[in-house]
Amino acid sequence: MTDPDTESQGSVRQWAAGAGLDHDPAEARERKLGILSDFCARVGKQPDELVAFCILRKKATGERFLSVKRREAVNDWLDKFAAEQGWTGKEAVVNANVVRSFLIHNGVFIQGRVWRG
Amino acid sequence: MEFKQVVGNRRTIRFFDPNRPVEPEKIQVMLEAANRASRAVNADFAKAIVCYRDELTDEVREQLKTPTTTVQIDLAPVTIFWYGDATFVNGAQDRLKELVDLGALPVTHGWTHPYVDDLVYPQVLEPLSKDQLATTWAVSVEAGLAIAQAMLAGVDEGLGVGLHAFNAAGAKEVLKVPDHWIPMWILLVGYPAEDAKGGGQRPRRPLSESYYRGQYGNPWTEMPEVTERLKREGMIQDPMPADASERMREIKGLAERFGLPT
Numbered sequence: 001m002t003d004p005d006t007e008s009q010g011s012v013r014q015w016a017a018g019a020g021l022d023h024d025p026a027e028a029r030e031r032k033l034g035i036l037s038d039f040c041a042r043v044g045k046q047p048d049e050l051v052a053f054c055i056l057r058k059k060a061t062g063e064r065f066l067s068v069k070r071r072e073a074v075n076d077w078l079d080k081f082a083a084e085q086g087w088t089g090k091e092a093v094v095n096a097n098v099v100r101s102f103l104i105h106n107g108v109f110i111q112g113r114v115w116r117g
Numbered sequence: 118m119e120f121k122q123v124v125g126n127r128r129t130i131r132f133f134d135p136n137r138p139v140e141p142e143k144i145q146v147m148l149e150a151a152n153r154a155s156r157a158v159n160a161d162f163a164k165a166i167v168c169y170r171d172e173l174t175d176e177v178r179e180q181l182k183t184p185t186t187t188v189q190i191d192l193a194p195v196t197i198f199w200y201g202d203a204t205f206v207n208g209a210q211d212r213l214k215e216l217v218d219l220g221a222l223p224v225t226h227g228w229t230h231p232y233v234d235d236l237v238y239p240q241v242l243e244p245l246s247k248d249q250l251a252t253t254w255a256v257s258v259e260a261g262l263a264i265a266q267a268m269l270a271g272v273d274e275g276l277g278v279g280l281h282a283f284n285a286a287g288a289k290e291v292l293k294v295p296d297h298w299i300p301m302w303i304l305l306v307g308y309p310a311e312d313a314k315g316g317g318q319r320p321r322r323p324l325s326e327s328y329y330r331g332q333y334g335n336p337w338t339e340m341p342e343v344t345e346r347l348k349r350e351g352m353i354q355d356p357m358p359a360d361a362s363e364r365m366r367e368i369k370g371l372a373e374r375f376g377l378p379t
Contacts, residue, residue: 019379071184093376101378111187115376116135 006037009047011106018105035098042084043077050074051106071110074103078112090115122351123273128315130277132371133192133307139169143274144195144306150270151263158242159212160205162256163263163301166198166292180287186303188377189281193305198288199264200298201256206246210238253299260301268304277309311371316364317357 006012012033016022021029040047054074056067078099082092093115103110118126144167151163170178170193182190190196213222213233222228245251264280271278285300325336347353357364372379 068184075184075187090376097376097378104378110184113376114135114188114191115374116191 006033006040006047011047011051011102012036015047015102015105019101032098032101035095036102038085039078039081039099042081047102051103051108054103054108054110066109071108074099074110075112090117118273119350121347123269125318125347125350125352125354126314127269127272127278128313128319129279130305130307130309130311130313130315131189131279132309132311132375133189133194133277133305134310135170135192135194135307135375137194137308139195139276139306139308143271143276144197146274147197147267147270147306151267154259154263154266156259156262157255158205158209159216160202160209160259162201162205162259164200164202164260164294164298165267166200166294168196168198168292170194170196177291180291181284182287183284186281186283188375189279189305190303192310192375193279193307195306197267197304197306198283198292198294199260199301199304200294201260201301203252203256203297203299204246205256205259206242209242210234213237256299257301260299264302264304271304271306275308276306277311277313279305281305310374311367314354315357316361316367318354320356 007016015036021032024032036047040050043050045053054066054070055064056070057064078096082096085095087095093113096112100110100112148165148167151165154163156162168181170190173181178190181196210233213228214230216222217224217228217230217233245255268278268280280302283300283303288294288300324339328337329335330337344353369379371377
């Protein structure tokens with residue numbers, strides 16, 4: 001079940017618009033939002049905070065940049081989360097990539113696992 | 118394949134068939150093409166390490182990835198790590214004199230052993246080798262020539278190719294490359310899982326925007342009959358259509374196949 005706060009977040013609305021979530025069948029949309037919501041709960045961050053976590057600012061100039069280490073941390077969290085959920089095989093890849101889709105549509109260039117099966 | 122067709126067919130492939138092996142014979146063709154590239158002072162600027170994905174341990178493969186190259190590295194059966202050798206000046210005198218003796222550097226153009234020993238080496242090459250910026254420039258240009266030939270040879274062999282940046286620190290540790298090798302690019306190699314033509318040629322600006330005749334500001338004038346001939350011969354191909362719906366459908370299908378985000 002999706003946390004009602006999840007959909008109210010600007011980053012989630014941006015994801016929904018960019019990824020065409022609103023054109024998905026209701027079940028698929030709910031599933032994707034549920035995965036994001038559960039992941040965010042697991043790492044103790046709201047969706048907007050998860051996006052912000054990946055983007056740092058240079059102390060000297062205030063310029064925004066994407067942190068490699070932070071994205072690596074997100075990938076580690078996703079691996080652990082997928083294992084905790086009991087996902088295996090293609091399901092594990094697809095579901096973790098739901099969260100990456102959310103980040104990508106919020107300007108976070110992140111890549112993860114591929115199903116080569 | 119005809120040369121112009123090879124040039125016209127090349128695309129940066131991002132979706133490789135992960136389970137279709139690349140024949141080592143084809144990789145050798147690519148390496149030989151690199152080895153035949155034009156090079157200053159007949160030096161071996163370009164160095165490469167060929168890695169077959171499935172011969173690497175999971176741990177090593179993870180070390181080579183970054184959050185921006187994971188998908189490509191996982192899909193491509195072969196990754197060629199390209200470097201440039203900053204010690205290209207070593208042995209340059211002997212190589213140049215060998216070319217003089219063979220007549221490749223002819224006396225008609227001023228080439229002699231004394232010229233190499235007394236001028237080229239002490240006044241050009243040695244100072245160049247001590248200038249880090251100049252060395253990096255020379256190595257990058259020369260290695261790039263070799264990499265381009267390898268890439269085109271791969272296309273000629275029916276393979277998909279794509280150049281990318283890589284995690285140089287991680288690669289140095291894993292591949293154990295010497296300190297004087299400067300990281301260039303990785304060349305991913307495999308059979309395309311996407312349309313090998315990638316939906317059409319990528320947008321390019323007209324020649325007149327980059328190329329000039331006589332002096333800057335006097336743009337090269339295209340000859341329409343040459344342009345038409347290059348279209349017939351495959352160097353110039355249909356561009357990606359403005360309506361990208363077909364390409365987007367293809368990407369969606371590939372995303373479903375590989376479990377990738379959309």
